[in-house]
Amino acid sequence: MPQLGLLHGRVWAALLGQLLRPPRVVCIRAVHSHSQVAEAVLTSQLKPHQEKSNLIIKTPKGTRDLSPQQMVVREKILDVIVSCFKRHGAKGLDTPAFELKDMLTEKYGEDSRLIYDLKDQGGELLSLRYDLTVPFARYMAMNKLKKMKRYHVGKVWRRESPTVVQGRYREFCQCDFDIAGHFDPMIPDAECLKIICEILSGLQLGDFLIKESRDCHGSERKSIDKALGLLPLSLQVSDRRILDGMFAVCGVPESKFRATCSSIDKLDKISWKDVRHEMVAQKGLAPEVADRIGDYVQCHGGVSLVEQLFQDPRLSQSKQALEGLRDLKLLYEYLTLFGIAEKISFDLSLARGLDYYTGVIYEAVLLQNPAEAEEEPLNVGSVAAGGRYDELVGMFNPKGHKVPCVGLSIGVERIFSIVEQRMKTFGEKIRTTETQVFVATPQKNFLQERLKLIAELWDAGIKAELLYKNNPKLLTQLHYCENMGIPLVVIIGEEELKEGVLKLRSVASREEVAIKRENLVAEIQKRLFES
């Protein structure tokens, strides 16, 4: 399994090797501070930085700049993700940052209130996109496309009250992969889960939590491989049809399906007792209905749980639930062939918020190692999620023609926070430039020679810098190289100029050799190739 981006293989390998797999002992300590750090980072963004009379210099609430250091980390993460999407044959696509407001209505349910609208300055009413899925469906319908496998990396905007603990931003980057078209069942769905596994393994974020099967009345709990020191990572799958079927056979009136669903969705944050209370006291379910649901939503396991639910006397009454179970069974067959069935648990508590899902749903959640062995792992946050949405494209088609879709979205911000925090904890220094050679001189009035020389290097495709000074000190120039991690220095002086040579210095070893000027480019290229 390739764990590295293909573009900068070796650099990336070195970086990730050091940064994403820290020494085991120390890591456990690091784990506990994630939420605090996310809080600190976000809080600092929300504070005014400077004042000029009344002008406060800051970025808007819930947004941030990415510094060069952060950009390097971001790009490495995106490389891993996009390489994986391309490995699976996806095409690229881009859509505008804003859509006609009408395109986004009735797609997100309650969350619609989080959409950013643009001011009416005359002309069309516009809104910033809320995700990349709805614009994709709009693109499919607008161009009358019947099938497409595409990826899209882009920013989306949501007016969330920044809950600092969870480190949520109002502007964030999503990486989406979707397969649209009529195909034989569960093959694209299985590929989406394979992609999530490849990306999360490639980023070495955490260890897949191999859940032990627990039947609906059992009491066994998760087994976490703490020895590896990474965060436990839980990848869960379910199906909207099983959920709806379960609600129906438990006696939930159809009008309360979505409300009940949103209570269930909280099970990863609050206990069953509290969820039950909410369902009875706030959502108005009968206590015995809630208890029946409780029997189901505490079930988790693998394909064996699917088999078991087929035999369940209550659930097997629901045609919808049976359809979902049949698809899940087939899905697990394919996941086994892909070698990832063990990493994915079937969990009836998985609900997913968005309205447009119609079938299989899945979510990968990073957990925090508990302080005490007996405690439950805490939910750090979702890092990947998705599912099947067979109706969305049809909503944009004048005749309602459907194009079934399944897809996934990688949550880059949270992955980024974890990687960044890990780097801070271990005091890693990363290069923010790729400069290979620095052009220096020990002499005054040598700017002209330096400029001529550096133009030669640039024209040969070599990444080169010099100081923008007429007469910089040699020590200043060498310090700059050490600070910036530039590996090579070309030194030109009067003597060298006279003899038609240059000195090539290795910053690490401080070794200097004289090289004929005409051989300089070739020698540098040789050294860069070897390193």
Next chain:
Amino acid sequence: MPQLGLLHGRVWAALLGQLLRPPRVVCIRAVHSHSQVAEAVLTSQLKPHQEKSNLIIKTPKGTRDLSPQQMVVREKILDVIVSCFKRHGAKGLDTPAFELKDMLTEKYGEDSRLIYDLKDQGGELLSLRYDLTVPFARYMAMNKLKKMKRYHVGKVWRRESPTVVQGRYREFCQCDFDIAGHFDPMIPDAECLKIICEILSGLQLGDFLIKESRDCHGSERKSIDKALGLLPLSLQVSDRRILDGMFAVCGVPESKFRATCSSIDKLDKISWKDVRHEMVAQKGLAPEVADRIGDYVQCHGGVSLVEQLFQDPRLSQSKQALEGLRDLKLLYEYLTLFGIAEKISFDLSLARGLDYYTGVIYEAVLLQNPAEAEEEPLNVGSVAAGGRYDELVGMFNPKGHKVPCVGLSIGVERIFSIVEQRMKTFGEKIRTTETQVFVATPQKNFLQERLKLIAELWDAGIKAELLYKNNPKLLTQLHYCENMGIPLVVIIGEEELKEGVLKLRSVASREEVAIKRENLVAEIQKRLFES
């Protein structure tokens, strides 16, 4: 000079070789249709595509989706640009899509009316960024940075009335490179011009128009090397201080400097006669003042024109103009060392719209070959521009501390239109995926084997696809490979399975060889490496 992106060197080379350097004879024909095509493309974007009751499915006015084909071209162009920025030691930076509205006020002069505001939904008043320069200055001031060399690739938004002829969009991508900090004069400025030359040469967009020197009373005109068949490309430099000094000595009242400047800015679109009329009739300049200006703005040349203007009895009265001329002289000295002085003309008609420039300004414009030899080349549009803005960071600093800056912006949309149009003209087909191997079978009920096999390939980092069908026809599978340009096919059947072998087929030659299953990955990697 490296003309290729470093990331996908060979692919890019092949692509650009074919696409950007079309046969000479045909190209001249292509050249004339650019504006028509830009018009057609934009018009199609502005038309409603479909209706569902009252719902019109389209992208907002002046925006567009980028299809997979367009994304490939876009990415190749960005690779060339970003590689160049990195070659010059720039760090990456990202800023939010929107800024506090206050950050953007008083930065763009008249153009401020083009800024997109967000709706007041409670909280801060926000606007979409108008360029990448002001957010950069805000970042520098907010973080109290004294120097930085950064690049930024991102979208910006402007509420332009889409003048379809010019192919302007309301959402477009900018690629910016800027050097901030106190340095010795003109070294960073010269590097910015070097970067523009490297990028425009690397993209092979046009031939630099080597302007012949023309003194202020001469009549010689441009020499265009039509034989090469590419568009003529004009790179001009001037200085705001020379412009202001010229206005002063010609008798323009200071209150009319900017208005006069905006008339001058039109000289690339309308004749001097019309500009003169506008200055006298609309801007209220005395006819003799306009005529004095006319003597200057029709001057163009190289460093010899700088020398000549030093001697100019009127202009040399202006301290400001002399400062500008001194800097331009030094700039030309450095441009000569960089080997690009010949490509850059000093043109007093260059004005640049934005308010924040304070010194050297420059712009690269693609021209259309005139239908007749005697005609002037027409202006197709600016593809790169920039200049020095020493006051902008200080506007964000509470104590007004200045950080001098110089930078450039590459206009990707226009470059993109030209490359895309060229590709259409030549009917080039480009691959929208990078898939290397297709997994096929001639037999029914072989999905399980195909899935197992493709997972092996993915896990080895090989880009692979299969059809999402239980029983696809072999011919359908092979056609898919030919259509998508996939070079290799692995074929698995009952016989192969029994013998532990697979067939590896070259799509181009249709040759098939049997390979032991355990050697498959190695063999594929060998073939991909060799190709």
